[in-house]
Amino acid sequence: MRFEVLHRTVYRYSGPVRLGPHLLRLTPRPGRVAELSHALTVTPQPVARRDETDAHGNRVTRLEFAGETRALILESRFTLRTWAGREAPEGGPVPPLCAVAPEVAAFAAALGPPGGEPDRFLTALTEALHARIARQVRPTGAAWPAEVTLARGQGACRDLAVLFIAAAASRGIAARFVSGYQAESERPGGPRHMHAWPEALVPGLGWCGYDPTHGCAVGAGHVALAVAPDQAGTMPVEGGFIAGPVTAAMEVDLRVATAPDGAAPD
Template sequence: MRFTVRHDTLYRYSAPVRLGDQLLRLKPYGVHALDHRYEITPTPVWREDGPSAFGTPETRVGFAGETDVLHIVSRFTCETGHPTPVSDQPNMATYLHLLPEDSVAGFARDLMQEAGDVPRFLELLTETLYRRTDRHIRPTGYAQTAEETLRIGRGACRDLAVLFIAACRSLGIPARFVSGYQAKAETPDGKRHLHAWPEVWLSGVGWQGYDPTHGVAVADGHVALSAAPDQMGTMPIEGGFWGDGVSSELEFGLEIEVG
C-alpha cells in the first residue's frame, strides 16, 4: 500500500521567544521506497538525525535568535506491505516493566485461559477490546491508566494501546507503544489524526502490531513513526521555548492519501 502524508504543526507565540532544541519523531520506519523531508520555520542552525534509544528514527534541531512562530511540516511517501526482516532481539526487560493493576492481570489471565496459547490470546485480546470498548477521539492529553480504560470501557486509541500492553506484560509477553498513521479515514469529526497501537515481541517473528481500535492485526494499512516502552517516548514533537509571560497556540493538520 502506498501512503502520501503531510503532517503540519504550527505553534504561534504571543510575543517573540527563544526556542529550545526540538526533538522530532515524524519519520516512518519499517517501510519501503521512503521519500521523507522536513520543512521547518525558522530554519534550524543545526540538525542531527539518528535512532532513538529504542531503535526508531529521531531528528534533533536547534535554533538561534527569536521568533513568534515554529512551523514544522513533515512530508513523505512510502510503501508498506513488504516483509521486514526480524531485527536483533532487544532487551526484553525494557518491555516488561510496569506491573499492571490486579484487575488488568485478572482480565488477561481469563482471556489466556480461554485462548489456550499466546497467538490466540493476542487475537482474542484485540477482538475483545474492540468489541467491549466505546472508542472515541480525544485530541489532547496522555493515555488513561489501563485499569481506568478497563473499568469504564471507553477510550481513545492510546488508551486501548496502554491497556493491551499492560495485559500482555502481566503474562510475561514483551510489549511496546507505537505512534503512527493508519489508512482508514472514518472518524467522528471527519479529520485525520495520529494513531496509536501496541506491538508485541514474538520469537522468530519480531515485533508484531495489533490494533484494538479497529479490531485487526497490523499489516499494510499502518505506518509506524516511533516506538517506545510507553507513550512518552513516542511524542511526535518535544521541545520548549523561553519568553516571559508568553502564551502559545497550536494548530495541527494531517493529510493522508492511500493508494
C-alpha cells in the same frame, strides 16, 4: 499500499520566544515500507540539525535554534509503499514488564488459561478490547492508565494501546507503544489524527503489531513513526521555549492519502 502523508504542526506564541532544543519523531521507521520521498522542513531555520537513530530504532531529528521567533512551523511530507505482514523490525531493547492492576490481570485471565500460545492470547486480547471498549477521538492529552480505560469502557487509540500492554504484561509478554498513521480515518470524511497501537514480542515471530482499536493485526494500512515502552517516548515533537509571560497555541493539519500499490492515491 501507497501512502502520501502531509503532517504540519504550527506553534504560535503571543510574544517573542527563544526556542530550546527540539526532538522530532516524524520520519517513518524502517521495515515493511519502501520510502519513495521524504522532506522535513522547519521554520525558522535551525542553526543545527542532526538526523539520528535512537536506542529504540526510531529515526529522529534533533534541532537547535538561535534568535527569537513568534512561531515554529514543522512540516513533514512523505510518500512510501507498505506491504502486509505484522512483524516489525527488531530494533531496540525489550522493555520491562509494567505494573498491572488486579482488575486488568483478571480481565486478561478470563481470555484463557496461562501457558497457551502467546499469539493466540494476543489475538483474543485484540478482539476482546475491540468488542468491549468504545472508541473515541481525544486529540490531546496523555493516555489513561489501563485500569481507568477498562473501568470506563471507552477510550482513544492510545488508551487501548496502554491497556493492551498491561494485559500482555499480566501474562509475562513484553509489549511496547507505537505511534504512527493509519490508512482509514476514524470517521469517514472527518479530520485525520495520528494513530497508536501496541507491538508484542512473540516467541518465534519477534515483534508483532496488533490494533485493538480496529480489532485486527497490524498490516499494510499502518505506518509506524516511533516505538517506546510508553507513549512519552513516541511523541512526534519534544521541545520548549524561553520567554516571559507568553501563551502558546498549537495547530495540526494532517492529511493522509492511500491507494492500492500502483494506483493513484485518493
